Amino acid sequence: MALSKGLAGVIADQTRISSTHNAILSYAGYPINELKDAPFEEIVYLLWHGQLPSRDELAAFRFELVSQMALPYETVQLMARIAREPQHPMSILRTTVSLPGTTNDVKRDEPPRILGKMLAAIAAIIRIRNDQPIKHAHRQWGVVENFIYLFSGKRPTASEVKMLNTVMILHADHEFNASTFTARVVASTQSDYYSCLTAAVCALKGPLHGGANEQVFHMLETIHHNHQDPVEFVNQRLAAGDKIMGFGHRVYKNGDPRAVILREIAKTLARDTDNMAYFDLQEQISQVMAEKTHLHPNVDYYTALIYHCFNLDAETFTPMFAACRTAGWLAHIIEQQARGCLIRPSSEYVGQTNRHYPTGKEENAID
Known part of the structure; x- marks a missing residue:
């Protein structure tokens, strides 16, 4: 069999949840451009059930x-106790996700x-790390409005809800x-479920996956605070063989x-929160x-930049990614468990062969 580095291009299994065929992202057959303004709850229902809910089903x-x-x-x-430890928030989240798995009502x-708990937990980590009291959800509000309130402590505007709703859908x-x-x-x-989600959080923590958004903002901060020329910055990094985070995609x-x-969301939020300097940097770097x-x-x-405009610290950007992606993780866990098939790929051994353990030698004897 041909070896594909990083499993690139390898079809590992089938799924009805989402597709990137022909570089077009779709959820259960619906193109993402048509779903971006739908209620987040409706998209979660679609990912879990494979169909859009009726009005009554959506309300329930x-x-x-x-x-x-x-x-x-x-x-x-x-x-x-643990959220105040000097660890990355993703390490805190990793432990937090596994905590409910030790209760008697698993x-x-x-x-x-589980999704409700994950959103509440991520918001709580943000609040605790900022020495702020944990807030409680309002049952008459929607999921996204509540989530913003839980991590910010303020009821968001309709515009803020709409924009983060789209962000959460795109990351779902x-x-x-x-x-x-x-x-x-x-x-x-x-x-x-909790074991599966804990493993997913561990994978998302890496800078080549979920951690990339944090690295992007660190780059913007470095350029902005040091008054560097973004073009010169990029040229120097590229000449040194360094990666510019936030660019390129395998698919x-x-x-x-x-x-x-x-x-467009980043541009709107940057304008509304006096962060256009960062957006302008992004435009120059992108060019x-x-x-x-x-x-x-x-x-x-x-x-x-979007998360920064919501007044979030860069270290919490990846937990925010996890908040959005939990919906998709759960959809895939449900689908995979229903398959009843253990994932166990083969590997190609490339080490030494025809080696034999020495026997009968004095140096191998045990006193």
């Missing part, structure tokens, strides 16, 4: 999700309840990406369709990258 589903946006007292107490923790799923495939591998063993060779949508490398911005590039 929204109420169920919002009702679960709370954490058990014991979990909050433990989080209050068998009752179905996807709606992306077929067999690294963290999703990790979750599916664990799910194939018929392990529980989208001619540009990430999500980035096109996110660019020189296109000229020098023919690489285009990916989903992480503009998301970094």
